[in-house]
Amino acid sequence: MLAVALPDYGNPALLKTQLCDLPRLPMGKLKPTEVVVEVFASSVNPTDCKQRKGTLSTICPLSLPCILGIDFSGRIVRNGEDSPFNVGDEVFGRQTLDRMRELNGTYAEYCIVDCSDIALKPTNLSHDQAAAVPHACLAAYSSLAHVGNLLEKKRQSDKAVLVLGGSGGVGSFAVQLAKRHFNCYTVASCSKRNMDFVKSLGADEAWDYTDAFFLKSAGLTKFDVILDTVGGDDYWSAFRGSLSHNGVYVTLVGNARHLADEKSVDWGSMLEIRADYLFRQISNKLGAAENYHILTGSQIRSSDLKIISSLLEEGTLRVIVDKTFSIYDIIKAHEYSETHHAVGKIVLQIKQSGADKAGGEQVREIVCHVCDLAAESYPCPRSTEW
Numbered sequence: 578m579l580a581v582a583l584p585d586y587g588n589p590a591l592l593k594t595q596l597c598d599l600p601r602l603p604m605g606k607l608k609p610t611e612v613v614v615e616v617f618a619s620s621v622n623p624t625d626c627k628q629r630k631g632t633l634s635t636i637c638p639l640s641l642p643c644i645l646g647i648d649f650s651g652r653i654v655r656n657g658e659d660s661p662f663n664v665g666d667e668v669f670g671r672q673t674l675d676r677m678r679e680l681n682g683t684y685a686e687y688c689i690v691d692c693s694d695i696a697l698k699p700t701n702l703s704h705d706q707a708a709a710v711p712h713a714c715l716a717a718y719s720s721l722a723h724v725g726n727l728l729e730k731k732r733q734s735d736k737a738v739l740v741l742g743g744s745g746g747v748g749s750f751a752v753q754l755a756k757r758h759f760n761c762y763t764v765a766s767c768s769k770r771n772m773d774f775v776k777s778l779g780a781d782e783a784w785d786y787t788d789a790f791f792l793k794s795a796g797l798t799k800f801d802v803i804l805d806t807v808g809g810d811d812y813w814s815a816f817r818g819s820l821s822h823n824g825v826y827v828t829l830v831g832n833a834r835h836l837a838d839e840k841s842v843d844w845g846s847m848l849e850i851r852a853d854y855l856f857r858q859i860s861n862k863l864g865a866a867e868n869y870h871i872l873t874g875s876q877i878r879s880s881d882l883k884i885i886s887s888l889l890e891e892g893t894l895r896v897i898v899d900k901t902f903s904i905y906d907i908i909k910a911h912e913y914s915e916t917h918h919a920v921g922k923i924v925l926q927i928k929q930s931g932a933d934k935a936g937g938e939q940v941r942e943i944v945c946h947v948c949d950l951a952a953e954s955y956p957c958p959r960s961t962e963w
């Protein structure tokens with residue numbers, strides 16, 4: 578199958594679009610809850626870039642060579658016996674990190690996923706749009722609904738949410754969810770050029786983080802949830818005083834801006850983050866008004882995909898795609914993600930692009946690196962039937 582192979586940790590140029598073996602079937606067959614999905618589109622998340630660089634490799638090593646990718650939208654071509662789906666169903670979902678390490682990711686024509694991590698694709702979305710949703714929107718939803726407790730507060734009308742980084746992949750979903758689903762007074766921070774954009778998503782106010790007075794922006798509004806998609810203790814220090822009683826500060830990133838972007842997160846920095854975290858938790862317990870949380874992967878629930886799917890179908894949520902890249906342009910897609918200035922999401926077309934039709938066969942003929950690297954444990958696509 579055509580896929581993007583990563584032979585080693587490093588810069589985007591290491592990513593190669595080439596012929597790779599089909600996904601591994603560890604025991605030679607699908608588990609009852611697994612399905613094989615023919616992937617039409619994936620998306621690029623900053624997490625993919627951190628994994629590629631290896632900045633998370635101490636705490637979360639990959640099994641190299643591998644295929645990256647969390648998100649997908651596609652069609653089921655094989656179905657485990659306990660799967661509630663049917664062959665031919667159009668689905669979208671995510672590959673969890675654990676499964677990605679074992680079974681590879683979704684920058685590929687096929688992936689094996691657990692049926693608990695997928696949902697039927699919203700009928701009004703293209704595969705490109707649907708692939709942009711799962712990881713970013715689930716992270717936004719989990720932060721607001723579960724960690725931020727907005728589900729419990731759904732019927733109160735005087736809630737307020739601040740989204741730091743409201744124009745990015747997670748932020749663009751978070752602003753819409755806060756305003757249109759949870760009915761909160763919503764403030765979003767972004768650079769000046771994106772202020773009208775976040776307002777078009779529903780933000781009542783947009784704050785320009787490039788303004789010299791940004792860290793003093795907190796006014797009289799008290800926020801039930803502050804969702805930080807950018808990271809940095811300066812944000813926590815500046816805005817913790819703006820939390821309402823029982824309000825929650827949820828960071829997706831941690832104590833440094835774009836954590837793990839350049840500098841590796843090793844055990845030392847993990848300890849430092851944990852110590853900060855513990856200290857803040859103790860402060861919470863001792864009665865400090867502020868609740869500080871770092872969202873972890875285990876708090877993201879794939880089961881929320883069904884709710885998200887209906888919000889998309891009824892038009893409460895829109896998918897904002899900034900740029901769409903062909904699988905052959907994966908290097909450019911990662912480079913763009915690393916600017917940290919995508920407006921909404923970055924989509925990776927796996928099968929739909931004209932480039933696929935024009936160049937696919939040629940690539941299949943020319944390269945077979947991963948077959949060479951891992952032929953023992955992977956069946957060769959040309960000789961295997963599954």
Ligand SMILES: NC(=O)c1ccc[n+]([C@@H]2O[C@H](COP(=O)([O-])OP(=O)(O)OC[C@H]3O[C@@H](n4cnc5c(N)ncnc54)[C@H](OP(=O)(O)O)[C@@H]3O)[C@@H](O)[C@H]2O)c1
Nearest residue numbers: 623624716742743744745746747767768771829872917918
């Ligand atoms: N913990 C988890 O489970 C989890 C889950 C999902 C994502 N994440 C992490 O969350 C982060 C955000 O993900 P994403 O997909 O939303 O990223 P993204 O699409 O790259 O979003 C970038 C956002 O950050 C803003 N920004 C860039 N530089 C900034 C700066 N110096 N100061 C303030 N704001 C700045 C951008 O605004 P402008 O373009 O307007 O400048 C934009 O709104 C990533 O680090 C990702 O790894 C964590």
